[in-house]
Amino acid sequence: MEWDIYIKGFRAYLQVERSMPANTVSAYLRDVEKLAGFLNSGERAVQPSSVRPLHLQEFINTIAGIGVAASSQARIISGIRSFFKYLLLENEIRNDPTELLEMPRIGRKLPEVLTTDEVERLLGTIDLSTPTGERNKAIVEVLYGCGLRVSELVNLKIADLHYEENYITVTGKGDKQRIVPLGNAALSQLRRYIREVRIHQDIKKGQEQYIFLNKSGSRLTRAMIFHIIKTLAGIAGIKKSISPHTFRHSFATHLVENGADLRAVQEMLGHASITTTEIYTHIDREYLRQNILKYHPRKDIN
Numbered sequence: 001m002e003w004d005i006y007i008k009g010f011r012a013y014l015q016v017e018r019s020m021p022a023n024t025v026s027a028y029l030r031d032v033e034k035l036a037g038f039l040n041s042g043e044r045a046v047q048p049s050s051v052r053p054l055h056l057q058e059f060i061n062t063i064a065g066i067g068v069a070a071s072s073q074a075r076i077i078s079g080i081r082s083f084f085k086y087l088l089l090e091n092e093i094r095n096d097p098t099e100l101l102e103m104p105r106i107g108r109k110l111p112e113v114l115t116t117d118e119v120e121r122l123l124g125t126i127d128l129s130t131p132t133g134e135r136n137k138a139i140v141e142v143l144y145g146c147g148l149r150v151s152e153l154v155n156l157k158i159a160d161l162h163y164e165e166n167y168i169t170v171t172g173k174g175d176k177q178r179i180v181p182l183g184n185a186a187l188s189q190l191r192r193y194i195r196e197v198r199i200h201q202d203i204k205k206g207q208e209q210y211i212f213l214n215k216s217g218s219r220l221t222r223a224m225i226f227h228i229i230k231t232l233a234g235i236a237g238i239k240k241s242i243s244p245h246t247f248r249h250s251f252a253t254h255l256v257e258n259g260a261d262l263r264a265v266q267e268m269l270g271h272a273s274i275t276t277t278e279i280y281t282h283i284d285r286e287y288l289r290q291n292i293l294k295y296h297p298r299k300d301i302n
Contacts, residue, residue, distance in 0.1 A: 002047040003036040006087065013086045031079030035059055048087060051097045056080065060101070070104040077103055112240050114250045119144055122236040131197045132215070136228055138186075138193040139212060143229075143244055145186030146170070147251035147269050150222050150244040157209045161190065172270040180268050 007029060014025045038059050039046035046055055064073060081098045088096055114122070123140055127133040143153060152170050160169045166182045182190070194211065203217040210219040225244050233242050240246075248269070255265050 002049070003032075003040070006048050006083075006092065007032055007036070009090065010083050010086050013089075014082070018082075027075065028079035028082055031076045032083045034063075034076070035080055035083075038062065048084075049093055051084075053097050053100055056097055056101055060104075064104070073104045077101060112242060112246050112249065113253045114238070114240070114242065114246060116254060118236070118238055118240075119247075119250065122232050122238060125232055125235040131200075134189075134193050134197045135212065136232065138189045139225065139228060140232070140247065141186040141189045142168075143247035144251055145183045146180045147248045148180075149173075149248060150225050153244070154210075154212065154220050154222055154225060156211045158194075158211060159209065161194075161211070163187070163191070170270065176270065178267060178270045 010032065011025060011029055014020045014028060020028075035056075039051065039055055060073060060077065063076065068076075077098070081101070084093065084096050084098050087093045119140075123137060126137045126140070128137060139153065142148060142156070143150075146168060148156070148170060149172065152172055155171065156168065160171075162168065166187060167179050168182055170178050170180050172178060190211075198211070198213060201213060201217050203213060207213065207218050212220045214220050214224065229242060229244050229246075233240075252265055252269055255268075
């Protein structure tokens with residue numbers, strides 16, 4: 001059967017000429033096998049050399065119709081395109097049937113964001129009568145007040161704090177450093193935690209430089225920060241699925257909603273491209289749309 005022969009050659013092409021990872025090769029082969037099975041179902045038998053754009057569009061419409069996600073459709077199309085490109089290189093076909101095949105639109109999922117009231121509610125649930133509570137409030141204040149990634153938070157060092165100038169130095173992806181201003185709430189709680197709680201801890205050797213420590217005097221792990229946030233959200237009765245990263249999204253969204261310059265937000269988040277930051281303008285537009293629907297005097301007129 002032509003399909004089996006060509007798929008075998010396609011595998012070698014991906015592995016040797018394209019040097020693709022094993023997982024990608026397996027995914028591409030499965031995608032082509034799906035197409036082959038579709039085009040050879042029932043009474044028809046369409047070989048690779050006979051595939052036309054109409055066949056491919058019918059295949060895509062079918063997988064879309066059974067609920068395959070747009071992102072998965074896009075990956076399947078990529079695999080099929082690579083397969084027919086291989087056939088062109090091998091002179092097995094004269095025309096590429098995938099040339100006019102369009103990728104499905106993949107909408108960018110907007111991240112979960114807390115409202116300012118939800119942030120306040122979560123902060124209000126923290127028991128400040130305990131050393132752990134003082135630390136946890138400092139963690140939340142810094143996550144929300146500075147928009148840090150969780151890895152940036154756990155690696156934050158005493159030397160990164162600049163009290164007099166009200167900012168912290170953050171080491172982000174690719175070891176790139178940036179300066180992030182400290183708001184009064186975050187600054188005040190950090191001072192309180194470091195000067196009244198952390199100072200009384202027995203700190204393990206080699207851990208002295210890190211700000212946020214566990215009860216044993218070692219740096220907190222990413223997993224522990226996730227646990228802390230999930231626990232606080234449950235106590236506060238917040239039903240949204242949140243993580244430490246939710247505070248980063250909330251930080252950026254609330255800045256944009258209140259008129260912050262997008263370039264400034266980009267710098268504070270440590271985004272290499274403004275395009276990444278622009279997702280928060282979409283959230284802002286949705287916020288405005290909801291306000292119009294809720295408050296505009298003609299909202300109920302059909």
